[in-house]
Amino acid sequence: MVRLEPLSIGHVPALCDVALDPDLWRWTGTLIRGVEDMRTYVETALGEAAHGAALPFAIVASSVGRAVGSTRYGNIALEHRRLEIGWTWLGRAWQRTPLNTECKYLLLRHAFEVLDCLRVEFKTDALNSRSRAALQRIGAVEEGTLRQHMIAPSGRLRDTVYYSILNGEWPEVKRRLELKLAQPFAHQPSSRATS
Numbered sequence: 001m002v003r004l005e006p007l008s009i010g011h012v013p014a015l016c017d018v019a020l021d022p023d024l025w026r027w028t029g030t031l032i033r034g035v036e037d038m039r040t041y042v043e044t045a046l047g048e049a050a051h052g053a054a055l056p057f058a059i060v061a062s063s064v065g066r067a068v069g070s071t072r073y074g075n076i077a078l079e080h081r082r083l084e085i086g087w088t089w090l091g092r093a094w095q096r097t098p099l100n101t102e103c104k105y106l107l108l109r110h111a112f113e114v115l116d117c118l119r120v121e122f123k124t125d126a127l128n129s130r131s132r133a134a135l136q137r138i139g140a141v142e143e144g145t146l147r148q149h150m151i152a153p154s155g156r157l158r159d160t161v162y163y164s165i166l167n168g169e170w171p172e173v174k175r176r177l178e179l180k181l182a183q184p185f186a187h188q189p190s191s192r193a194t195s
Contacts (some may be wrong), residue, residue: 002065002102007045007056007070014020014067015058018091025127028089031153045072045087052076056087057104061094064128068094071103073111075121082119083111098181105177112170120168125152126159135163140174 002150005011016038025031032038048054056072064166069090076083085107089098113116122140124131138164165173 002099003060004057005060007042007058009042011058011067012042015022018068021092027125029150030072059097076108081117083117084121086122101180112167119164123160126161139176140165
């Protein structure tokens with residue numbers, strides 16, 4: 001259903017096809033308004049990857065064979081066996097589908113079973129109730145809120161809520177995710193994303 005490919009400049013056109021929806025960026029520290037913004041977004045992610053701080057991916061939907069969003073490992077601290085999963089977004093047509101669940105499953109499985117992480121972190125805007133509910137549904141534990149953690153593009157002071165999954169929790173989280181992914185899902189996004 002989904003494939004994670006290393007993010008590249010070549011993904012910019014496909015990402016622009018699904019990313020020029022202002023609501024996608026409501027809860028992030030980024031605004032994507034056109035091709036140049038997306039190019040800068042991808043170049044920034046690739047720069048972080050070059051310094052070992054991130055590993056960004058394009059989310060490729062098998063049904064359409066092209067990128068429909070992006071996610072990444074960030075804040076990588078392998079000496080402490082931890083990293084963060086985030087910077088995740090999907091075009092509107094792929095939201096509320098199993099794609100994000102499958103992405104999280106693939107990223108978590110690799111983090112715990114290949115990279116041998118002790119801890120995987122997530123963070124989200126305290127006001128982003130959908131993201132918070134999604135993190136709780138996959139089994140992430142809320143740890144606390146960093147008050148006035150960031151200044152949003154609108155100028156609003158953003159409180160950020162941190163979540164985590166620990167290596168000892170992974171077997172149960174994995175089991176729950178595999179059960180979710182095994183359930184039939186009726187909605188099939190159209191081949192044309194809405195933006």
